[in-house]
Amino acid sequence: MDYGWCRCSTNETKQDIDRQRRELKKLGIKEENIYWEYVSGSKDYKVEWNRLLSVLKCGDSIATTEVSRLTRSTKQLCEIIEIARTKQIKLIIGTFVVDCTNEIDPMTQGMLLMWGVFAEMEKAIISQRVKSGMANAASKNIAIGRPKTTIENLPSSFLRHYPKYVAKEINVSELARLCDLSRQSIYKYISIYSQKEVGSYVK
Template identity: 55%
Template sequence: MANIYGYCRCSTNETRQDITRQERELKALGVTNNKYIYKEYESGTKVNRVELQRLLDSVSEGDTIVATEVSRITRSTKQLCEIIEIAKNKHLKLILGSFVVDCTKELDPMTEGMLKMMGVFSELERNMISQRVKSGVANARSKGKIVGRPSLTINNVPQKVKDMYDLYKSGSISKTDYAKMCSVSRPTLDKYLKIILEG
């Protein structure tokens, strides 16, 4: 029996709520089983994505892969062409939003061409966004503005972290307890400890 698989993706700098919205849309497009939804938090330009590869390895002849749009599957035209070839070889159906590519039978050349054009525009959009960001950063730097997160100093370390440092240093409390008592995450505490040691 053929299965319907869903794939949703967010870049790591996007919110997880966006994945939830995609999941709802995937269900509206026919994905009925949650275990068949593959979720990824990676850039669409990254070629080696673990969940996408797991999905492509899982599907078999007659299955359907659903995504809310072409750019969720990939923003790389080259990779999109590779996915089309996999779909043709495995006789899969691709549903990308309102665009349906049926490879369970011989793929219509016009449909394949349209899909590849959508891939080109998706990659172009990504490259234009990237170029605008780089241009904005360069412009800000040329005006003497500090770009990115400001570097932390000893003044940024909360007083409670400083006050309890001796307890941690003496081994009276573990790093996990130290973080909990100061209401910070372990990675944040590590940053603070690095600043304290350097100070």
């Protein structure tokens, strides 16, 4: 089975994750086999990534657009390569195929790790720029950070499909796919909406 993996750091880059999904579809990956998540590339635990790993079987493949979508940590990249070896699957990065069903040649492994180093370095540069921008904004008393999510600004797609979840017609994963949101965001929005419902009962 061929699976796809997409990742963005935040849902502010929705356009980018849609591009990744389109590119994976062009490679022949079916929509239902594409796993995606809004999470930092260096975070140790990724919910959807672990769901993907749980369904893999020997001979399957994971396709992604670039190494940085898998991780921005060289250490984690080494762990991913080891997982691929253990499960005997293929990693497809863009048009580059890493066949982990057999022994990886030193040149291929060296190239992968070099990509990992560049991805990690890019993250460090971005982080440095963000910190510099935040410091500059703070010095000018400019408010920084995204607006707090409240019941008033929940996504319309969530409000439209949430009743189906309440009626147990769909589960969290299906709700996330219908809303084109991550499971983490869905759990957050459910919590916010539930607080409103509790408040209405108290009144």
